[in-house]
Amino acid sequence: MAAPATDAASGTPPLAPTGGHPQRWLILGVICLAQLVVLIDNTVLNVAIPSLTRELDASTSDVQWMINAYALVQSGLLLTAGNAADRYGRKKLLLAGLAIFGIGSLAAGLSQTSAQLIAARAGMGVGGALLLTTTLAVIVQIFSDTERVKAIAIWSTVSSLGFAMGPLLGGVMLDHFWWGAIFLINLPVAALGLFAVAALVPESKSKQGDRPDLLGALLSTIGMTAVVFAIISGPEHGWGSGRVLVSAAVGVLVLVGFALWELKIPYPMLDMHFFQNRKFVGAVAGAILVAFGMTGSLYLLTQHLQFVLGYEPLDAGLRTAPMALMVVLLNLTGLGPRVLLKIGAPLTIAAGMALVSAGLAAIALMSGDGYGGMLLGLVVMGAGVALSMPAMANTIMSAIPPEKAGVGGGINGTLAEFGNGLGVAVLGAVLNARFAALVPGAVGAASLPAALASASGPEERAAISDAFASGLETSQLVGAVAVLAGGLLAAVLLWRAEQSEKKTQKPEQKEKPQKPDGAVPETPASA
Numbered sequence: 001m002a003a004p005a006t007d008a009a010s011g012t013p014p015l016a017p018t019g020g021h022p023q024r025w026l027i028l029g030v031i032c033l034a035q036l037v038v039l040i041d042n043t044v045l046n047v048a049i050p051s052l053t054r055e056l057d058a059s060t061s062d063v064q065w066m067i068n069a070y071a072l073v074q075s076g077l078l079l080t081a082g083n084a085a086d087r088y089g090r091k092k093l094l095l096a097g098l099a100i101f102g103i104g105s106l107a108a109g110l111s112q113t114s115a116q117l118i119a120a121r122a123g124m125g126v127g128g129a130l131l132l133t134t135t136l137a138v139i140v141q142i143f144s145d146t147e148r149v150k151a152i153a154i155w156s157t158v159s160s161l162g163f164a165m166g167p168l169l170g171g172v173m174l175d176h177f178w179w180g181a182i183f184l185i186n187l188p189v190a191a192l193g194l195f196a197v198a199a200l201v202p203e204s205k206s207k208q209g210d211r212p213d214l215l216g217a218l219l220s221t222i223g224m225t226a227v228v229f230a231i232i233s234g235p236e237h238g239w240g241s242g243r244v245l246v247s248a249a250v251g252v253l254v255l256v257g258f259a260l261w262e263l264k265i266p267y268p269m270l271d272m273h274f275f276q277n278r279k280f281v282g283a284v285a286g287a288i289l290v291a292f293g294m295t296g297s298l299y300l301l302t303q304h305l306q307f308v309l310g311y312e313p314l315d316a317g318l319r320t321a322p323m324a325l326m327v328v329l330l331n332l333t334g335l336g337p338r339v340l341l342k343i344g345a346p347l348t349i350a351a352g353m354a355l356v357s358a359g360l361a362a363i364a365l366m367s368g369d370g371y372g373g374m375l376l377g378l379v380v381m382g383a384g385v386a387l388s389m390p391a392m393a394n395t396i397m398s399a400i401p402p403e404k405a406g407v408g409g410g411i412n413g414t415l416a417e418f419g420n421g422l423g424v425a426v427l428g429a430v431l432n433a434r435f436a437a438l439v440p441g442a443v444g445a446a447s448l449p450a451a452l453a454s455a456s457g458p459e460e461r462a463a464i465s466d467a468f469a470s471g472l473e474t475s476q477l478v479g480a481v482a483v484l485a486g487g488l489l490a491a492v493l494l495w496r497a498e499q500s501e502k503k504t505q506k507p508e509q510k511e512k513p514q515k516p517d518g519a520v521p522e523t524p525a526s527a
Contacts, residue, residue: 024142028151030200032158034094034193035135037101037186038128039162044182047170047317050306051179060432062114067424069118073125075418076221079269080213082133082410090134090406091203095194097130102190109183136409140397141204149337153390157331171317213269219258226251282493283395284415286349289486290388291419293356293479296427304472308465322375326382336386345391346495352388353487356381357480364476427475434471439464
């Protein structure tokens with residue numbers, strides 16, 4: 001018998017046509033570890049907001065840029081990194097991403113000013129972009145279609161685990177060390193990830209990868225940064241100010257230029273023709289809004305728990321964990337994938353997004369008197385994310401050719417990071433605008449700690465706290481409406497796309513020639 005063929009690029013056996021790579025589940029664990037490093041850092045900074053405000057004298061805008069610099073750099077580089085991964089090798093970029101992320105974490109932990117921390121976070125975003133493009137792409141390469149839904153559900157569970165572990169680890173570190181320790185804890189995880197990826201993950205790349213679109217990456221980064229800068233600056237400088245209007249106009253024009261450039265070049269960072277696929281567009285809308293609701297609400301809740309309800313950082317982190325733990329529970333038990341396979345992507349996404357919206361509304365309306373209402377909202381949101389997130393990721397990756405898996409991972413990551421940054425910016429802007437409107441004078445434009453410190457007595461402090469709570473309620477309700485509307489739109493688009501596919505498949509099935517007598521029908525591998 002002839003020896004099995006090998007991939008010339010990596011020297012590894014080719015993937016089985018139905019069963020996937022023989023070590024696929026172990027590899028999934030390795031790439032999820034690499035992903036966990038990045039995702040923990042998406043949320044760990046939220047718990048440190050009060051510490052950063054006090055020790056670095058950071059303003060509300062500074063804190064938002066500390067969070068958004070990381071997300072915006074990732075958003076701008078993910079698509080280019082995806083193209084590079086498809087061309088040069090996904091394993092290589094995983095290793096490079098872990099190394100760069102570790103170096104950036106060290107620089108962030110040793111920062112002495114807000115500007116230094118923002119710059120270090122931007123550097124960490126470069127490493128994060130290299131990592132996030134490859135994790136989902138590797139899953140597509142090593143798993144068969146029948147197992148991919150389960151694998152993506154586990155991948156989504158790790159996303160939520162990182163979402164929960166960030167505040168918890170941040171709270172533990174802040175209770176015992178200074179704020180820089182929340183970044184230094186990334187170093188041993190990055191080192192372990194480097195060793196495991198080098199030992200276990202097979203190299204994979206396209207035979208003819210596309211050239212990186214550097215100008216497209218630059219345009220997308222500038223455009224998104226300008227738009228979010230306008231949103232962040234709105235409450236402080238006024239929505240009609242020249243600074244805000246110019247930033248918004250520059251952002252929109254650059255993003256339009258980005259789209260035109262992508263349509264013109266032979267090797268686009270983002271193939272704009274994907275947006276002619278209604279299934280893809282529906283999943284895109286849902287992915288942005290789930291990230292919008294999750295990250296924006298966490299940004300607000302950590303401040304509410306610490307500033308208004310008076311919890312210590314660790315206690316605040318523990319009280320935001322139920323949402324992520326609900327996601328982990330439902331996906332590890334297989335409920336999310338089973339629901340998706342039974343009722344289909346449109347209904348699954350509609351139900352999930354409705355639950356996310358209901359959870360946001362419950363937090364807004366029921367958390368004023370204590371933690372009980374907030375707990376209910378977090379659990380409901382977790383159930384919604386467990387249903388919708390794997391369904392949307394699987395839909396996006398299914399709409400993209402396998403040889404473009406790196407680009408697909410980049411698109412999915414870009415949507416998540418853009419939604420994260422937009423959630424913090426938009427909901428934070430709504431909170432600040434409402435807070436400034438309710439607290440008169442210069443105090444209303446400052447951060448909450450500055451406003452409380454400037455209060456002349458207990459009554460004024462109580463009024464300021466009530467104003468902040470009112471701003472929180474308003475911003476959460478805005479998020480709930482946006483998520484619900486986006487969820488319904490995504491579900492309608494997906495349903496119409498599926499109906500159109502069924503109509504086109506029926507004539508093709510009639511014309512399909514029959515197999516010769518005695519041929520053994522192919523059977524899919526069991527999940």
